[in-house]
Amino acid sequence: MNTFQFQNPTRIIFGPGTVDTLAEQLAEYGKRVLLIYGGGSIKASGLYDQVQSQLKQAGAVVHELAGVEPNPRVSTVRKGIALCREHQLDFILAVGGGSVLDAAKAVAVGVPYEGDVWDFLTYKAEIKSALPLGTVLTLTATGSEMNGSSVITNWEENLKKAFGSIHAYPKFSILDPTWTFTVPANQTVNGIVDMMSHVFEQYFSLTSDTPLQERLCESILQTVIENGELALKQPDNYAARANLMLCGTYALNGGMISVGMQNDWASHMIEHEISAIYDIAHAEGLSILFPNWMKYVHKERIDRFVQFAVRVWNVDPAGKSDEDIALAGIQATRDYFTRIGAPASLGDLKIDGKDLERMAKETVRYGPVGSFKKLNEEDVRQILELSL
Amino acid sequence: MNTFQFQNPTRIIFGPGTVDTLAEQLAEYGKRVLLIYGGGSIKASGLYDQVQSQLKQAGAVVHELAGVEPNPRVSTVRKGIALCREHQLDFILAVGGGSVLDAAKAVAVGVPYEGDVWDFLTYKAEIKSALPLGTVLTLTATGSEMNGSSVITNWEENLKKAFGSIHAYPKFSILDPTWTFTVPANQTVNGIVDMMSHVFEQYFSLTSDTPLQERLCESILQTVIENGELALKQPDNYAARANLMLCGTYALNGGMISVGMQNDWASHMIEHEISAIYDIAHAEGLSILFPNWMKYVHKERIDRFVQFAVRVWNVDPAGKSDEDIALAGIQATRDYFTRIGAPASLGDLKIDGKDLERMAKETVRYGPVGSFKKLNEEDVRQILELSL
Known part of the structure; x- marks a missing residue:
């Protein structure tokens, strides 16, 4: 810590x-x-x-x-x-x-x-x-x-x-x-992706000895996952909406859940360059990017991705390599986003690769981004390419 | 909520x-x-x-x-x-x-x-x-x-x-x-019991639809359990001391982990009447009382005690009745307190039953205490008797 x-x-x-x-x-x-x-x-x-x-x-x-x-x-x-x-x-x-x-x-x-x-x-x-x-x-x-x-x-x-x-x-x-009962489904979806992404930016960290913070992050993720689908099925389910609302607040309230942890924020910075050019919802960009960021960086600290898969997604680790467990957790994230109706690729939003170089360049305007893995322009370009 | x-x-x-x-x-x-x-x-x-x-x-x-x-x-x-x-x-x-x-x-x-x-x-x-x-x-x-x-x-x-x-x-x-490296072992023990008790007062609640808050409570308990024993074995282990310190702060900081939940606090109120007469450490009283309070009240909401046993103490629920699972969690709590050196009975502190009636009476001076189960004078007397 x-x-x-x-x-x-x-x-x-x-x-x-x-x-x-x-x-x-x-x-x-x-x-x-x-x-x-x-x-x-x-x-x-x-x-x-x-x-x-x-x-x-x-x-x-x-x-x-x-x-x-x-x-x-x-x-x-x-x-x-x-x-x-x-x-x-x-x-x-x-x-x-x-x-x-x-x-x-x-x-x-x-x-x-x-x-x-x-x-x-x-x-x-x-x-x-x-x-x-x-x-x-x-x-x-x-x-x-x-x-x-x-x-x-x-x-x-x-x-x-x-x-x-x-x-x-x-x-x-x-x-x-x-x-929030009358919030349209697509905005509810965006909210779910947004708050989960906020937790990801804090949870995937190289800082060691932070067991409480990791569990606080996992607590929010598990609760969002359960209540997100429920709120989409039953928009006026008070408990589901209230649980989501509390999760959203706790997910990003001055760093309460990740005190003493280095945060990442690379995915947010990359996304900002997409939605600075294309007027898409921030969360749509995050839904596309985050699982690709995870795939690109997961080897930096495979144990955190294994923990994520097992604790958050209930991946059964029996008989699997760490790499397989980690990838199963990343796939579960993508599957969840898809299940609730969030986009999986820039193509889903009719965005092609023509501005890719420009977005990569602008992302690193003030230097490499992220801390879990420091991403330079070429790293960002590759993550964007995975996202096409 | x-x-x-x-x-x-x-x-x-x-x-x-x-x-x-x-x-x-x-x-x-x-x-x-x-x-x-x-x-x-x-x-x-x-x-x-x-x-x-x-x-x-x-x-x-x-x-x-x-x-x-x-x-x-x-x-x-x-x-x-x-x-x-x-x-x-x-x-x-x-x-x-x-x-x-x-x-x-x-x-x-x-x-x-x-x-x-x-x-x-x-x-x-x-x-x-x-x-x-x-x-x-x-x-x-x-x-x-x-x-x-x-x-x-x-x-x-x-x-x-x-x-x-x-x-x-x-x-x-x-x-x-x-x-905190030089804090004597018995005071470290008291701190561990104290912060776990703070979480118990919030976690054992009749309020429904609080999945995030329950997980936040469990996160602190699990982290205290792991790091408490480590800090006792290695008093100058920075990570263990830092994790405990953060847990202590988050366990009782204005109700952050239990927003929208009715809290109990009966055990604290009973304990205050013990340490108002006998100059024992607050946590010693809590260590004695809490597992007995749990035994006395657990049927009020067996599902929360089952969840406590399974999530916090890793009790294997296979083939067990809810009652058995709940009791196993309560026993695990008592065993942990004993393992770290906290007292299990008033007798351990050379306190006999002579002031029991007076303590029970004073506990309910302003009316019944607690909310998980409202305790009247007779309830308090019985919990104190279990604690002799």
Whole structure:
């Protein structure tokens, strides 16, 4: 186990009807609110009205930034920052999924910064403060509700980059699994792939002597695997939706499940280069890439892949070589993704190999990626080729 | 899963040499410090000097409350409160194990309260604020380093009571496993029993649909079981000590592993009545009581005890009845405690049955205890009798 610091100050309020606590949560903060949301789904579901009613109860002055897109754009973030400055807003309320929350975080850190918010995504400036942020989560996936990370896309430059800061943790996040009952199946699938991928990035690590962390990761994976299929079959099964929602939050909440472990994140970085060019869902890219990444790197530490196969996928090790067990676990991952309807190749999304060299090159723009196996441009190219 | 709120704002700094970050951690707080510690062990180990050197580097004015006892006393807490008021101190630094940290929390919440701190332990007053508190942990056991709970004993009244408050969470806790190398074997044993008991109180729950939380609990138990014996055999095995330390922290950090689950805590409440009369270590009482509590209540939810036996103790279920599997898991718990040297009966500690009625009566002073099975006075008496 490596030396580490861990802190996660976000308060989560979890359960049916918890949106009714919003006014109470807002009481300790400013009353000039920027309400950020995505498409019209929160209006169709009635959540928008409930949130507005709570804001009214809190006596808030509300301005809106609507229409945040999947893979949220820096141009949208800049609009939010301008609104906050123009109307002297002092609190951000994000209602939506990971994209809305990520955009809200970027607005929150951007407002008190005198330069352009994109500087934070390109390591040109350090985040020193932020407006306070609260969230109401409508989609189980990214863990953004309980971490300080955000991923933003710059379409002018075809770049998708991430930042993380203790200042960007939401002050509170309201998680009501019943709002996820109406999430379309394909988005539920994406959420499942997303949270499993977050665990993979932490679990496949060269750091030794981390038995608790490994088990915490396996606990989430097993629970997602069981409840993911159940939620797809029974979209309004509260237990399944609640279990998934908790898994999504714990899978990526400031590193709680992988404290003291070196994380990898190469697959995420490769995926960002795919979805920076093609407007596909992040999780679609991950579903395609991850089993191929696993195949490419598994020999670096075969014991972790053997453990993964046996503990997470119940692969029977009897009479099998380590290599066979490891490959069976990787195949089980691919099969699960396919079974729930996630794509297995770039071809499935009608993406051919023409941008492959460019994506590989951009992935390693700041140097090799990953830590389980450090990947250079040629490694990335090969993983992308396996993914065609 | 029940509706819940969860927040744990404590920053943990974990690893060898992290005491050297103390001055840096102190930078954001006041400079008038009450340093709280227990017996002389931190002076013998050299930790005291290191802490003083960091305090000097931070430019702090330091007053001391030394000699905090195991089962810390409200009389000691009152001394600390008086020191803070007399010298207008604005930060508490606790260096020690759970007792020192618990005393420090009581001082922290007591200073800004105009009444007597004991009011918080007897539900006569609500905690509304506290002095900021930092800790350096020297003993793996109670999880006090990352929660808002404290247990305080009042010898005048033979009462041992607990409080919990979001205001009592340490601002930061420094956890360096190397300082636990020299912890005597019996205290290491107590720590192991303590953290396992904390998990038991959460894991044995009637709340349904909590598969992630159950696995998180099992993850900690399995890791403690493996690393506890290793740490006893090799007291300076860093990995074993670090794994135990992380388990202790995660086992009781504001309920992270059991969010949305009703907890039990009956065994702790019974134990408090034993150690309020006899000055035994809390964990000794728990080691005696817990397997007896398990035997007494296991029929309430046999499936959880079957799962416990199979997943945590690797009991082979083939050809066994649920009852047999459950009992095998309970016996495995008792055997493990015995194997590491923890007591199995009150008789082992030369305690006879003379105060049994009084302890049973006091346990239910505020009504029946526990939730897995609600225990009335007669139930408690029977569990105590099983423990003679």
